Amino acid sequence: MRTPSRVTLLGSTGSIGTQAIQVIEHLARLAGTTVDAEDAPLKVAALSAGSRSLELLAQQAVLVRAELVATSGTAQDAQRLREYLDAAARSTGISGYSPRIVWGERASVEAAAHPADVVLNGITGSIGLEPTLTALKAGYRVALANKESLIAGGPLVRAAVDASPLETPMVPVDSEHSALAQALTSGTDAEIDRLILTASGGPFRGYTREMLHDVTPRQALAHPTWDMGLVVTTNSATMVNKALEVLEAHHLLGLILTALMLRYTRSRLCIQWFSS
Ligand SMILES: NC(=O)C1=CN([C@@H]2O[C@H](COP(=O)(O)OP(=O)(O)OC[C@H]3O[C@@H](n4cnc5c(N)ncnc54)[C@H](OP(=O)(O)O)[C@@H]3O)[C@@H](O)[C@H]2O)C=CC1
Numbered sequence: 055m056r057t058p059s060r061v062t063l064l065g066s067t068g069s070i071g072t073q074a075i076q077v078i079e080h081l082a083r084l085a086g087t088t089v090d091a092e093d094a095p096l097k098v099a100a101l102s103a104g105s106r107s108l109e110l111l112a113q114q115a116v117l118v119r120a121e122l123v124a125t126s127g128t129a130q131d132a133q134r135l136r137e138y139l140d141a142a143a144r145s146t147g148i149s150g151y152s153p154r155i156v157w158g159e160r161a162s163v164e165a166a167a168h169p170a171d172v173v174l175n176g177i178t179g180s181i182g183l184e185p186t187l188t189a190l191k192a193g194y195r196v197a198l199a200n201k202e203s204l205i206a207g208g209p210l211v212r213a214a215v216d217a218s219p220l221e222t223p224m225v226p227v228d229s230e231h232s233a234l235a236q237a238l239t240s241g242t243d244a245e246i247d248r249l250i251l252t253a254s255g256g257p258f259r260g261y262t263r264e265m266l267h268d269v270t271p272r273q274a275l276a277h278p279t280w281d282m283g284l285v286v287t288t289n290s291a292t293m294v295n296k297a298l299e300v301l302e303a304h305h306l307l308g309l310i311l312t313a314l315m316l317r318y319t320r321s322r323l324c325i326q327w328f329s330s
């Protein structure tokens with residue numbers, strides 16, 4: 055039997071986190087097994103989230119039998135989480151499952167330090183930086199969706215990546231950066247002419263300044279392509295997301311940005327990146 059990879063999901067109740075669980079379930083099904091089985095290809099070591107979706111967090115933990123479950127909430131939230139865990143275990147007929155619960159502002163840091171092979175960081179905001187650094191310093195591979203880790207602490211993350219014993223300590227999850235990183239695995243640096251970071255333009259693409267006066271939050275959250283969390287969707291509507299992604303690409307791929315060209319194609323706004 056192949057040793058399963060141990061995966062920790064930070065921000066497990068969000069858009070990235072719930073999709074990660076779907077992928078883990080899908081891979082288990084492909085392997086003819088289930089996520090909680092000893093022979094599952096990926097075993098979930100720890101889960102972490104905020105305190106808004108404790109019932110979902112508990113259901114996820116029971117499904118994947120996480121060893122550690124973390125909430126950024128209070129002691130009362132941890133108590134509620136325990137009750138939800140017991141209820142979810144009862145309703146699915148599982149006995150004897152009692153994961154370690156950690157709570158408080160640093161709970162995700164504890165989750166990131168829990169033994170794992172890969173830590174997926176799907177937390178929103180710069181609060182995700184310390185868990186990223188913790189996982190890298192522990193020698194775990196980081197699958198990084200939390201772009202704010204790089205925006206807020208690019209040089210710190212870079213130093214932790216450089217000090218890691220792993221050949222590939224960090225892989226990007228953000229779709230454009232994942233595509234760029236995969237493309238860059240072929241050929242040589244000298245062969246790169248330019249990199250193009252695409253942008254959907256969000257729901258307000260093509261709007262004039264006047265038209266933007268009356269737009270509503272509901273419209274801003276209606277992304278044309280993606281079903282994502284509130285922050286990244288809002289940032290996408292204002293194009294702030296793309297500015298963050300330029301910085302993310304800079305720190306992630308170690309490229310020096312020498313020129314930016316913004317250009318609309320028929321379907322997408324492209325940021326062309328000429329690297330030295
Ligand atoms: N969604 C997507 O398709 C993409 C997302 N990203 C990036 O991935 C990250 C996550 O995005 P997304 O999944 O959309 O966001 P969501 O808002 O859907 O999910 C955020 C997750 O973080 C948790 N969380 C919030 N605060 C804390 C905290 N203090 N400690 C621990 N966990 C916390 C939330 O828990 P709770 O449920 O309790 O609030 C939730 O599980 C962002 O950086 C985003 O820019 C990048 C590319 C694509």
Ligand SMILES: CC(=O)[C@@H](O)[C@H](O)COP(=O)(O)O
Nearest residue numbers: 228229253254255256290295
């Ligand atoms: C799915 C993903 O990775 C997001 O970052 C998405 O690409 C947002 O795109 P826009 O900001 O171009 O709308």
